[in-house]
Amino acid sequence: MHFLVEEEGYIVFFADETMTIRRIEQGEKKRRDHLNGFLSRPLFELFPELTSHKKSLASLFSVNNHLVFHTRLSILEHQEKIKITVLPYQDASGAQKGILLLVPPEETPQKKLLQQLQQERLAKQKARKATIQARRASTRFLANISHEIRTPMNGVIGMTSLLLATQQTPEQREYAEIIRTSGEALLHVINDILDYAKIESDHLKVYQEPFVLRTCVEECLDMFAARAAQKNIELAYSLVFPCPETIITDRAKLVQILNNLLSNAIKFTETGEIVITVRCQPHHAGHSRLFIEVQDSGIGIPRYAQNRIFEAFEQVQSSQRGHQGGTGLGLAITQRLVLLLGGSISVQSQLGKGSTFSFNILIDCPETADKKIDILPSSLFLNKRILVVDDNATNRRILQAQLEAWGITSVAAQDGAQALKILHNESNFDLTLLDMKMPGLDGLELAEKIRTLQHYQKMPLVLLTSVDGVVDKRLLRQYDISHYLIKPVKKSQMLDLLTALFAPVTRDVKQHVDEMTLDATMSERHPLRILVAEDNQVNQQFMQNVLHKLGYTPECVKNGELVLHALEQEHYDLIFMDIQMPGLDGVETARKINQQYPRDNRPYIIALTAHAMPGDREKFTKSDMQGYLSKPVTIDELVQALKNCCSAKNNRFAKKSTAVTAEQNDTIDLKHIKQNTGFEKDEDDKFIKELLETFLDETGELWEHIVSALAKRNFAQIYGAAHTIKSSSQMIGANRFAKFATDLAKPAHEGDYATVKKIVQEMREEKKSLFAAVQTLIASFRKYDAVFTTKR
Numbered sequence: 078m079h080f081l082v083e084e085e086g087y088i089v090f091f092a093d094e095t096m097t098i099r100r101i102e103q104g105e106k107k108r109r110d111h112l113n114g115f116l117s118r119p120l121f122e123l124f125p126e127l128t129s130h131k132k133s134l135a136s137l138f139s140v141n142n143h144l145v146f147h148t149r150l151s152i153l154e155h156q157e158k159i160k161i162t163v164l165p166y167q168d169a170s171g172a173q174k175g176i177l178l179l180v181p182p183e184e185t186p187q188k189k190l191l192q193q194l195q196q197e198r199l200a201k202q203k204a205r206k207a208t209i210q211a212r213r214a215s216t217r218f219l220a221n222i223s224h225e226i227r228t229p230m231n232g233v234i235g236m237t238s239l240l241l242a243t244q245q246t247p248e249q250r251e252y253a254e255i256i257r258t259s260g261e262a263l264l265h266v267i268n269d270i271l272d273y274a275k276i277e278s279d280h281l282k283v284y285q286e287p288f289v290l291r292t293c294v295e296e297c298l299d300m301f302a303a304r305a306a307q308k309n310i311e312l313a314y315s316l317v318f319p320c321p322e323t324i325i326t327d328r329a330k331l332v333q334i335l336n337n338l339l340s341n342a343i344k345f346t347e348t349g350e351i352v353i354t355v356r357c358q359p360h361h362a363g364h365s366r367l368f369i370e371v372q373d374s375g376i377g378i379p380r381y382a383q384n385r386i387f388e389a390f391e392q393v394q395s396s397q398r399g400h401q402g403g404t405g406l407g408l409a410i411t412q413r414l415v416l417l418l419g420g421s422i423s424v425q426s427q428l429g430k431g432s433t434f435s436f437n438i439l440i441d442c443p444e445t446a447d448k449k450i451d452i453l454p455s456s457l458f459l460n461k462r463i464l465v466v467d468d469n470a471t472n473r474r475i476l477q478a479q480l481e482a483w484g485i486t487s488v489a490a491q492d493g494a495q496a497l498k499i500l501h502n503e504s505n506f507d508l509t510l511l512d513m514k515m516p517g518l519d520g521l522e523l524a525e526k527i528r529t530l531q532h533y534q535k536m537p538l539v540l541l542t543s544v545d546g547v548v549d550k551r552l553l554r555q556y557d558i559s560h561y562l563i564k565p566v567k568k569s570q571m572l573d574l575l576t577a578l579f580a581p582v583t584r585d586v587k588q589h590v591d592e593m594t595l596d597a598t599m600s601e602r603h604p605l606r607i608l609v610a611e612d613n614q615v616n617q618q619f620m621q622n623v624l625h626k627l628g629y630t631p632e633c634v635k636n637g638e639l640v641l642h643a644l645e646q647e648h649y650d651l652i653f654m655d656i657q658m659p660g661l662d663g664v665e666t667a668r669k670i671n672q673q674y675p676r677d678n679r680p681y682i683i684a685l686t687a688h689a690m691p692g693d694r695e696k697f698t699k700s701d702m703q704g705y706l707s708k709p710v711t712i713d714e715l716v717q718a719l720k721n722c723c724s725a726k727n728n729r730f731a732k733k734s735t736a737v738t739a740e741q742n743d744t745i746d747l748k749h750i751k752q753n754t755g756f757e758k759d760e761d762d763k764f765i766k767e768l769l770e771t772f773l774d775e776t777g778e779l780w781e782h783i784v785s786a787l788a789k790r791n792f793a794q795i796y797g798a799a800h801t802i803k804s805s806s807q808m809i810g811a812n813r814f815a816k817f818a819t820d821l822a823k824p825a826h827e828g829d830y831a832t833v834k835k836i837v838q839e840m841r842e843e844k845k846s847l848f849a850a851v852q853t854l855i856a857s858f859r860k861y862d863a864v865f866t867t868k869r
Contacts, residue, residue: 082553148161287443492516538559768808
């Protein structure tokens with residue numbers, strides 16, 4: 078009470094059972110003497126609000142409760158209502174009962190400000206905590222989504238890589254390359270969705286790398302070629318001279334920008350064409366600026382919507398466009414990526430005529446870039462004339478521009494009738510490019526008519542067809558067509574074909590063969606026993622196939638429990654460990670392995686994960702795993718991981734304190750036994766001696782069981798005995814004998830009598846040497862530094 082009155086400034090009124098004020102206590106710092114005039118006066122006179130709480134006041138003594146009410150006390154010059162607390166009261170003897178009222182001091186402006194600041198500070202802390210929790214939840218959500226998509230994509234890209242390593246026709250290889258490129262682009266889409274969150278927090282990074290500009294554009298068009306062909310849309314592109322061959326920027330982000338714009342163009346174009354035009358201009362400080370346009374002949378965008386089309390979650394709704402689906406994030410992400418690459422993006426559109434999205438980005442050009450030699454000796458194409466037949470004016474223009482860049486004269490025709498008229502009038506064409514789909518005469522029909530012309534019965538004919546319109550090769554032979562190219566025609570393919578046709582002796586047609594090769598002798602240079610822990614059947618098959626082609630024979634399991642069981646049966650040098658498996662996951666399995674096996678005898682573990690969030694690599698490698706591969710796993714990454722494992726394995730052997738001799742001796746080290754058993758004190762010597770004696774007794778008995786079971790072909794008994802011998806031998810550091818036991822367990826489990834018998838015969842001599850070494854160790858037990866070796 079003293080603290081409330083003197084320090085906090087409370088005024089306390091004491092009233093008896095008749096509700097008469099008997100005493101008033103107030104602090105010395107701010108006394109109000111006029112309050113003494115209320116002594117012996119009714120409590121309700123000073124606090125009239127209490128009249129409505131008479132029943133509550135009567136119950137205070139029976140339930141030992143308290144009452145709170147609010148009032149404005151004019152006698153205290155309070156400007157606002159204050160909270161008054163009423164409590165039951167008894168004196169020290171307990172004879173007199175009453176109540177006391179606690180009246181707090183009125184808040185000063187300074188105190189109010191402090192309280193307000195405190196409340197604001199607490200509110201900010203709460204909001205910040207909620208923001209952090211929401212961000213963590215968002216990160217977990219994005220990581221899980223990434224994992225669920227990456228896991229099946231691992232199978233798609235992995236199996237396509239294996240397919241590309243097999244013998245294929247050019248057509249099959251073209252399709253397989255498109256599948257792989259499309260799969261990799263989908264991964265970029267996943268990454269960019271993850272990047273959208275980073276964009277909002279300014280955490281998105283730009284990765285500068287050199288790459289071939291033309292190839293980048295062509296691969297983007299390849300991914301949409303099938304969709305465009307289904308809608309009968311022409312795809313074309315043009316790199317306006319002087320565009321550099323190689324540029325330096327963030328390739329993945331440029332691809333995503335182009336993919337988003339191409340996807341929108343195809344979505345809102347029902348017929349006509351989509352054309353990419355690329356230009357480059359010098360910029361300040363040695364940089365260049367790349368200008369790219371994606372033009373379509375689609376339905377267009379209303380003027381009112383053009384200003385907000387780049388906003389997140391915005392979708393243009395109109396009777397023409399209808400509901401096309403999507404999240405409305407594509408163009409928002411595109412704009413953010415363009416800004417990130419130092420550029421800007423805009424759109425020009427007219428309803429019913431189409432749209433043109435134009436963007437520019439800053440790039441660098443490498444000072445010493447490998448230049449592809451497209452300009453061949455002038456004599457190769459000297460005086461060559463080619464007829465280009467295509468109903469699409471853009472295609473004709475682009476093809477003619479490319480041919481002229483190589484020094485070839487070209488003439489264009491917009492349909493079959495015009496082409497036949499030109500060929501009737503001129504007899505000096507060396508080759509004709511025929512579009513497959515044209516009004517009137519199509520490409521095959523035109524080819525048939527050209528062969529009836531006297532001067533062109535042997536002229537090479539090349540058919541240009543969409544990806545879904547590839548004709549059967551028998552038809553090509555039937556119509557005497559030399560070759561076909563898939564649109565949009567790649568510059569490199571056209572050059573290779575023309576070179577082959579015009580100079581077949583001096584240059585062969587370039588084969589688009591995947592340069593990736595699998596070295597079947599790798600397992601001989603880097604021998605490893607490999608276990609693959611992966612619950613996804615497709616991913617498991619991919620890992621098996623790649624490892625088989627490298628000469629390995631991996632074992633596969635689908636969860637952590639089976640990993641631990643496999644390690645009990647066999648020693649493995651390397652485990653590829655999927656992180657998310659049913660039951661015991663990869664992280665927990667790795668932890669158990671490192672607990673159960675000594676450092677020098679545990680496998681090298683590489684995490685396989687579809688997680689792609691920042692910090693995942695560090696998290697896994699700092700835990701119980703030695704490596705990390707993000708799905709989808711590429712073959713190059715897999716091969717490098719195998720080499721890293723072999724290097725670590727060699728370093729581990731090199732650092733062993735007790736070296737294995739040139740004769741392949743097995744070492745029994747007293748220090749090793751003490752570390753393994755935990756009996757490291759002098760007084761523990763007797764326990765170690767008893768352990769070694771028990772080893773001799775039990776192993777001798779188990780050996781007799783093995784010999785007896787072999788005669789009866791009781792493989793189950795052999796398997797059990799071998800498993801026990803392996804564990805006890807590892808305990809005392811008899812690794813050679815433990816290896817024999819491991820080798821024996823597998824054929825015993827499979828019922829392979831011949832192999833079991835062979836291993837038992839080899840183990841017999843090893844057992845004699847081991848037992849002699851153990852007995853010697855027991856006899857000279859207190860020689861702590863003694864090392865006993867046994868020879869085969």
